């Protein structure tokens with residue numbers, strides 16, 4: 160026995176008495192911002208669930224096309240949807256988009272994304288200003304020199320007049336260059352100048368916090384303001400948001416800007432957002448994925464929901480636990496079954512949300528062999544352990560931790576499917592809820 164082994168052994172004795180702290184996000188640190196449309200409201204921050212939002216990529220002038228995409232994003236799970244408002248025509252289309260959504264029964268607030276000319280568009284199109292529930296203002300894109308403060312104030316005044324929420328959204332790709340230059344110059348005069356990266360971080364924070372203070376001076380309440388400081392580097396984003404959360408109690412919009420496509424964009428967004436959300440930082444998230452050719456815009460919503468669900472912050476869909484497969488199973492049966500069940504559960508959720516309250520917390524296991532299959536299936540609400548290579552062609556099914564029956568033959572997939580449906584109806588159906 161070497162020294163390492165004896166140290167471990169003595170520590171293991173104490174483990175039985177040790178309390179293992181669960182990893183939980185910190186309590187909410189932010190003010191709550193109501194985002195209203197008509198008599199409806201979505202709350203952001205201040206203990207509200209972390210909200211999911213998305214942005215359209217249609218031409219806003221195409222009011223029908225935009226309303227359809229907003230509808231798709233909302234059905235996928237986006238609780239707020241941002242649209243570009245970049246021209247007078249786009250501003251004129253906004254009330255029609257709102258009207259279309261109301262007509263389709265799509266209960267989601269619209270956010271207007273303004274750059275450069277937002278002050279004019281909001282002043283010239285009061286119906287647009289009213290139809291939007293929230294304005295996104297980028298302090299780096301509201302005008303240069305003496306126009307900067309005036310145009311920023313004009314937008315804030317409209318928000319105050321119509322009682323709208325505002326996101327002050329700094330983006331390092333469009334950071335206020337005058338502020339950055341001024342801070343770089345001041346840094347150069349220091350006896351021990353900071354690294355340029357540090358100045359960049361500080362300029363982003365100063366731009367956001369100074370703009371928020373200015374918005375309050377102009378007439379916004381603190382509970383109308385949401386801040387964001389988006390960066391495209393994971394470590395940059397984490398550093399800046401930690402600093403931002405320490406220095407203010409405004410609600411925070413969190414997202415990695417220009418995350419990229421596919422796996423890269425998904426992983427980078429998840430890595431950045433997970434660290435911050437776990438620390439209780441972030442009240443609404445957007446995953447800025449570039450859709451791959453042919454990919455639906457709703458993919459960014461799917462990823463955002465998965466991040467929140469994986470962290471245990473919210474539940475949206477029943478989860479399917481599936482093993483990765485290995486040399487013990489060479490058939491693809493369990494992969495196909497896991498995918499079928501996952502697709503089926505997701506497709507049903509829009510209807511099930513109302514019909515089967517609580518079903519989003521259900522856990523289903525689809526496992527490939529006897530090694531972990533029965534154990535993992537027992538931890539799920541309903542699970543199946545498929546036969547691996549050389550095992551008897553039988554698939555035990557576990558319900559609520561107990562072995563319920565064994566499926567055999569060529570029809571295992573369809574039979575398990577039916578068992579899942581029956582389980583959902585029995586456990587989450589209205590009849591079950593009323594007992």
Ligand code: SF4
Nearest residue numbers: 482484485527528530
């Ligand atoms: S459950 Fe079986 S098939 Fe699946 S990964 Fe584990 S050992 Fe491999």
